[in-house]
Amino acid sequence: MPGAYESIEKRTELVRAASGLLHEQGFQRTTLAHVAARAEVPLGNVYYYFKTKDALAEAVITAHETGLRELFASWVAAHREPRQRLRCLVRAPLDSADHVVQFGCPHGSLCQELEKLGADAPLAKAGARLLAVYIEWSEDQFRAHGCGKRESRALATDLVAAVQGTMLIAHTMRSHELLTQQLRRVERWLDETLSSPRPRSRS
Amino acid sequence: MPGAYESIEKRTELVRAASGLLHEQGFQRTTLAHVAARAEVPLGNVYYYFKTKDALAEAVITAHETGLRELFASWVAAHREPRQRLRCLVRAPLDSADHVVQFGCPHGSLCQELEKLGADAPLAKAGARLLAVYIEWSEDQFRAHGCGKRESRALATDLVAAVQGTMLIAHTMRSHELLTQQLRRVERWLDETLSSPRPRSRS
DNA sequence: GTCTATAAATTGATAGAC
DNA sequence: GTCTATCAATTTATAGAC
Numbered sequence: 001m002p003g004a005y006e007s008i009e010k011r012t013e014l015v016r017a018a019s020g021l022l023h024e025q026g027f028q029r030t031t032l033a034h035v036a037a038r039a040e041v042p043l044g045n046v047y048y049y050f051k052t053k054d055a056l057a058e059a060v061i062t063a064h065e066t067g068l069r070e071l072f073a074s075w076v077a078a079h080r081e082p083r084q085r086l087r088c089l090v091r092a093p094l095d096s097a098d099h100v101v102q103f104g105c106p107h108g109s110l111c112q113e114l115e116k117l118g119a120d121a122p123l124a125k126a127g128a129r130l131l132a133v134y135i136e137w138s139e140d141q142f143r144a145h146g147c148g149k150r151e152s153r154a155l156a157t158d159l160v161a162a163v164q165g166t167m168l169i170a171h172t173m174r175s176h177e178l179l180t181q182q183l184r185r186v187e188r189w190l191d192e193t194l195s196s197p198r199p200r201s202r203s
Numbered sequence: 204m205p206g207a208y209e210s211i212e213k214r215t216e217l218v219r220a221a222s223g224l225l226h227e228q229g230f231q232r233t234t235l236a237h238v239a240a241r242a243e244v245p246l247g248n249v250y251y252y253f254k255t256k257d258a259l260a261e262a263v264i265t266a267h268e269t270g271l272r273e274l275f276a277s278w279v280a281a282h283r284e285p286r287q288r289l290r291c292l293v294r295a296p297l298d299s300a301d302h303v304v305q306f307g308c309p310h311g312s313l314c315q316e317l318e319k320l321g322a323d324a325p326l327a328k329a330g331a332r333l334l335a336v337y338i339e340w341s342e343d344q345f346r347a348h349g350c351g352k353r354e355s356r357a358l359a360t361d362l363v364a365a366v367q368g369t370m371l372i373a374h375t376m377r378s379h380e381l382l383t384q385q386l387r388r389v390e391r392w393l394d395e396t397l398s399s400p401r402p403r404s405r406s
Numbered sequence: 407g408t409c410t411a412t413a414a415a416t417t418g419a420t421a422g423a424c
Numbered sequence: 425g426t427c428t429a430t431c432a433a434t435t436t437a438t439a440g441a442c
Contacts, residue, residue: 007425026319028231031417042427044420053418104318111375112315115307116229119377128375135372157385161368162361168371169338169364172314172331174322182360210407234435245409250437 011049013039019060023099023106026113027057027123054123057114061126064107065133072137082141083194086159089138090187093167097176104171107131108164134160145194155193162186214252216242222263226302226309229316230260230326257326260317264329267310268336275340285344286397289362292341293390296370300379307374310334311367337363348397358396365389 017039021030032053036043050056075088093100103109107130114127135156142152163186170179220242224233235256239246253259278291296303306312310333317330341359350358366389373382 010425024319026231026316028229029319032419033417044427044429045425047419048425048427051419102322104315108371109315109319112307112312112371113229113319115375116227116232116312116316119305131372131375154384154388157369157372157381158365158388161372161385162365163368164371165364165366165368166360168311168315168367169334169360172318172334178360181357182364185357185361235437236435247409247411247438248407251407251409254437256436 007049010039010041010045014041014046014049014056015059015063018056019063019106022057022060022110023103027110028113032056057123058126061110061123061130064110064130068107068130068133072133082145083191086138086141086190086194087187089134089159090163090183090190093163093179093183097179100167101170101174101176101179105164105167107134108167109171131160131164159186159190162189210252213242213244213248217244217249217252217259218262218266221259222266222309225260225263225313226306230313231316235259260326261329264313264326264333267313267333271310271333271336275336285348286394289341289344289393289397290390292337292362293366293386293393296366296382296386300382303370304373304377304379304382308367308370310337311370312374334363334367362389362393365392 014035018030018035021035021038025034032046033043035056036046046056050059071092075085079085079088093105099106111127111130114121114123117124135153138156138159139152142155143149147155163183166179166182166186170176170182217238221233221238224238224241228237235249236246238259239249249259253262274295275292278288282288282291296308302309314330314334317324317326320327338356338359341362342355345355345358346352366386369382369385369389373379373385
């Protein structure tokens with residue numbers, strides 16, 4: 001019975017290998033030969049599971065998307081207060097601080113690179129979904145906290161922009177300290193924002 | 204006398220062409236053939252001016268660096284108040300809003316891509332200098348405003364992270380409106396931050 | 407200094423045996 | 425389903441005529 005199961009395991013292993021390499025080296029620099037080697041699968045076999053390199057990258061993004069949604073759902077399950085949930089988002093990069101400092105945000109950097117393929121490229125659209133997941137979930141939490149619809153959207157964008165920008169800078173400077181300290185500042189901003197009595201956009 | 208001048212003009216033209224293509228397509232996807240075509244220079248001639256593709260990219264980054272410093276200097280010359288100067292930084296993306304929405308930040312996206320070459324790659328280090336120029340200049344302005352040394356560094360990082368994150372999201376979403384509105388919010392944050400009576404880090 | 411032709415290496419993708 | 429061998433295209437870089 002190994003046969004039937006090995007195929008889905010190999011597929012999964014290919015996606016895992018590709019996911020890591022896309023984070024470490026980016027899409028363009030990652031070759032299918034390298035992915036195959038890391039997954040311990042012969043090069044030619046890759047094409048049995050994925051018709052093209054793009055298809056493999058899309059599978060990686062889909063896996064990221066699923067993983068993100070599960071992670072977000074776990075925060076919702078763990079905390080009743082939206083403020084606590086959003087804090088999880090801000091602190092999340094610290095859980096993989098080493099990777100973030102060394103390679104940047106696995107979603108943000110991938111998204112930025114894939115956008116260079118052109119606005120109408122399927123992969124670019126797939127990458128954009130990753131950022132959308134971040135923003136939409138954050139928006140939901142601000143709504144749940146009691147913020148207005150437009151304000152929630154704007155706050156969510158503020159938050160994701162701050163976290164993404166922080167990861168970009170901390171990665172570029174290769175600084176754990178910068179990542180930690182700046183994320184703490186984002187968290188403070190978040191606390192102050194959610195504490196102020198129902199911000200009415202027109203202050 | 205054309206001879207002597209044409210050579211430096213061609214060099215400049217190659218850098219200009221490469222600069223545009225690096226912004227539009229990224230480093231990896233930009234071929235020297237494409238650069239040569241846009242600069243209206245035969246492919247083989249590129250190597251007379253630049254030993255390698257990397258050398259051309261470094262010239263582009265150096266040009267960006269020079270341009271940034273000149274731009275920042277012009278803001279210093281135009282405004283006596285650091286607050287006004289920093290406002291220029293926040294509003295700058297609006298001057299080329301179309302390009303930013305379509306291709307992202309020419310410095311941030313390049314920096315992010317080049318980091319994938321590895322921490323010790325010369326091009327990665329060159330790209331990192333671009334972000335450093337932003338942060339250091341901003342830091343100087345916060346200092347001039349009267350903020351403490353550590354606080355200025357942190358505020359500068361906050362600011363650049365917010366602007367970079369905003370450009371990433373606005374580009375990904377291809378939204379002029381998002382770019383405009385979120386930058387306005389960053390500006391409001393900047394105003395509030397600089398208005399509060401000398402933030403003492405320990406609030 | 408300028409340009410054409412081409413070498414050399416890489417890499418996405420396929421053919422076809424097993 | 426699995427794997428080897430290889431094609432075909434791309435692209436950096438060079439050789440060498442002018």
